[in-house]
Structure formats: C-alpha cells, structure tokens
Amino acid sequence: MSLLELRKLNKHFGGLHVTNAVDLTLEPGEIHCLIGPNGAGKSTLFRLILGEHHPGSGEILFAGENITALKSFARIHRGLSVKFQVPGVFKGLSVRQNLEIALQSRHRGAELEAEIGRLLGFLGLESEQAQTAGNLSHGQKQWLEIGMAISLKPRLLLLDEPTAGMSPEETRMTGEMVQRLNADGMTVLAIEHDMAFVRQVAQRVTVLHLGQVFAQGSIDEIVADERVAAIYLGQAHA
C-alpha cells in the first residue's frame, strides 16, 4: 500500500487554479522531491496535504485512510510532520523551550530532558539553547524547525525548501541528515530549488508547473527532459 495518495486534487484561489487535478503517489520509504518554478503551487499542495487548505475536489489518502476531511492536528497524529518554507519557530521563546514544546507530548520528566539534550546535540544548537529563537540566524532557524518536525517521529516528513539560506556545506549536511532519517524508515517529500540537494537525495522527482504534474521520473530523466528545461528557461525570461 502506498503511504500517501493524492487523487485529482483541485484548488482555486479566486480565479487562480493553483492545483489542477494533481495525482501523486508516495511509496513507503522513498525520498521524493517536488520541484517547479516559483508560483507553481508546490507550497499550496503541502497545505492541502496538511489540511490548512481544503481542496475544491479530490481526495487525500494517508496509509490507506481518507484524511481529506481531517483537521490538521489530527493529521499530525496520524504521522505527518512539516517544516514550512518560512521558518515557523516560536520566536519569543528559547531554543530549548521550542524543542520542549515539540517533544513534551511524547516524553516526560527526566526522559524529556534527555531527549531535548540529544536533539540539541543532533542539531548543533547546544550553545544556543538559552538563546531566544528569534535571534538565531536564518540557517539555524531552519535547523531548529527541522528538529522540531523530526522530533515527532513522523512516517511522512514534508520539507518545504529545507536548504534555503544555507551554505553549500550546510546544504550537504542537511541532505545527509535526510538520508539518515530515511534509512531509519522515514518517508520524505521535499520541495527544493537547489538541484545539488535534489541530486543528492531524490529517488524520484515530480515537476509541478502551473498547478499541474508536468513530469515525473528519476533525477536523470528529469534533467534530460527538454520540456522541463523550457519551463524553467521560460520563467527566467518572463
């Protein structure tokens, strides 16, 4: 059984057809990258999967269950987790408290403290733990939010441009982290503009253009596809 199945998802914002009959299937254990020009509807597709937006028509199946009508928090309980495009950390709270809030529903007491410490180490944020999250650098905020997202131990992790604002070195480290999580059984769907990252991690790639699935295949097939190159070039000229 596939882990996530999107069936003919349609979403309009006024006259704008943001996602147009999108079909997408994720198999358990894969790393799937979603690419496409700015405004293609990638982030909107995430918000549909998460229940922040509701599709005009179509269905969302997660592990065989129809979750189209579920509230967002209930979808998280089913095993979804997300890192948003714009880092969504709790800016006014300390780094430590950010992680505590993410972890407190699964751990208590000494176990919670240990888990926070472990995650701080994993993210390389030990020396920043008392710092207010709003004062972190953009890259550190990204890491913190990724840390909060993975702390839920989701079955499917959604990453919206996880490496934006990161150095090539940090990008590579993020890629390795994603691969490590994947090796432990986590399925990953990542939106990314950074082709080095896509090449590093993606087992399958879907191209979204004007709200439609434009192409799908391995990274080599996608890169070789002249039609895909044309939409990116077309955008660059526009």
Add this chain to the structure above:
Amino acid sequence: MTGFFSLFRRLEGPQTVGRGRAFWGLFAIVLAVALAYPLFSDGYTVGNTVYFFVWVFIALSLCLIWGYGGSLSFGQTAFFGIAGYGYGVLTLNFGAAYGFTLVAFVAAVAIAALFAVLLGYFMFFGRIAGVFLGIVTLAVTLMLERFMAQTAGPEWHIGAARLNGFNGMSAMPPLTIPWPGEPIVLFADVGLYYFVLGLLVFVYLALRILMNSSFGNVIVAIRENPERAEMLGYDVRKYQLITFVIGAALAGISGVLYTAWGQYITPSSMGMTAAALPLIWVAVGGRSDLTSTVVGTLVVLAAFQALTIYGSQYALVFMGVLLVLTVLIAPNGLVLGAMNWLGRLAARLTQRAG
C-alpha cells in the same frame, strides 16, 4: 507522591519571572506584611484594601488570555457582570443560611464559565481572531450592559430578585461561612480581607504552576505561532477555548467578590470604562507575567484612588499618561521591565561576588 512534588517544581519556570531564594524570600516577607497589616489598621481602611484585591482576579484573567495566550479580549467584564448578577440573584432568592453564599459563589463563577464555553466555541471554532476577537468580546459586554440597563420595570425579576435596571441590584447578603454556634459573616473588613487574600495567594500560585506546565507551554506556543503549534499536533482551538474559560472564571471571581464586598452591582460594571480599565492595569504592569500583573494592578489602583481625592479627571489623565509612558518606555510593561532589570542586576552582582 512524585507527581505532587513535581507540581511544586512548576512554581518556577520560563513562563514566570522570579525564581530562587531571593524571590521566594521576598514573597514570604510581602505575604507576612499582608497578613499582619489588619492588626495595624482600622476596619474601614482594610475594607478599602480588599476592594483593590478584588480586581486582581480580572486582571489575571486578562494576563492569561491576552498576555500568555495572545488573544486580546476586551470583554472580560461580561463574565464579571454575569457572575456578579448571578451571585445576587442566587443569594437574594435563597439567602445566606447553611453556607449557601459559598455555593452561590461557585455557581455564579460556573455560570460565567459556561457562558464563556458558548461564546468561546463560537469565536475560536468560527476562527474569529486578532482584532475581531476584541470587537466581538467588547460588543458582548456592551450588549449585556445595555440589556441590564433597561430592566428597571417590576416585570424584570428572577424569583425574588429585582434586576432594577440602571440602578443595579443591591442588598444581597455578604459571603457567610457556616460555623458551629454563629456563622461568620464576611463584611467588607478584616474577615473578607483574609478570605480574599487567601484566595488570591492560592490562585496566583496555581496559575504559576499551570503556566509552567506543559499546558502553559502550549498556550505561549499558540501566542507565538498558532500554525506551528497545530503542526506539532496540538488542537489549537481547544487550548484557546480552555484558556478563555479559565479566564472567564477568574473574571467571574472578581465579579462575585465585588458584589459581595459592596452588596450591590450595576450594569455599568460591564460598560466601556469598566472594560477598558483592566487592559490598562495589565498593560502597565506587564501582561505576559503573573507577578507583574498582580503588582502592576495593585499599584495602579492605589495611585488611581489616591489621585481621585484631588478629582477623578486627574486620575483619568494619569491613567492615560501612564499608558503612553508604558508604550514608549517598556512596551511589555513597567513592572515587568523593572523586574527584568533587577534580575539582570542581581545576576551581575552574584557573578562579581562569585
């Protein structure tokens, strides 16, 4: 047993200013002074001091909903009024015997909380947030004021209790504690003082524990970023509703105590001025901290009353100036700003000593 002790550990935490021996030592001294104070004062002055204490609960309700939760409610006076009138109606009908005033206290607060469940459900699940939440809650309290103001006619009564329109309801019995021999009637002097002081200390400590618990974590998380909180699996609307209902109950406690204190309540207790004042106390003190809210409310109320002697127009101007100063100097509150400054100073001193 360990659960019990871990409760006490929650008295300190990231959501409340003040920790360690210095803070709790000061707390003990202030409490001792407050306990001894009636011995060195007369009944009238003590009764007047209780009046200040009465308002702290509604200030704490706003601290919880607005300061911690991030939802600005402009209508906490609605719950104040409902509980106040509720206490009046219940006690005017059933009297004060057999400790009934205490039952009426709890019941009136429960009615206010129940009303908050309905209003809160409509608002939070109808996704009314931000400035609209302020508008809706203000509209509710003003509507209640208007409604009660037109109940002057004799047809407006609940059992034996006449609502009395703009003049308000009066002559309800004070809080009365049943006692073998003779019941203790808490008139607005020493008796009521100790009762309210005890309640205040209990509520203050209980809220400290609540806000430093995992529940409090979720509440401030929602203030900081509701979307992220939801995406960590928290049912944001449910948490907002619970906070709103707890806040309503706190405002209701103020309402009952006020009614029992003066043995009267009028519709203007739900009017525009009444609704705006708690906002000023809480903003000036420091809305995102319990201690700052308590201290700020008491100081502003005392200053307000001291100035009223020279004319209430000066007192209102003073409030305005205070609010402007707060916004300019310490947007998070004057008391909170001062406490943080003291904390940093103490840290620097201990560092130098150590």
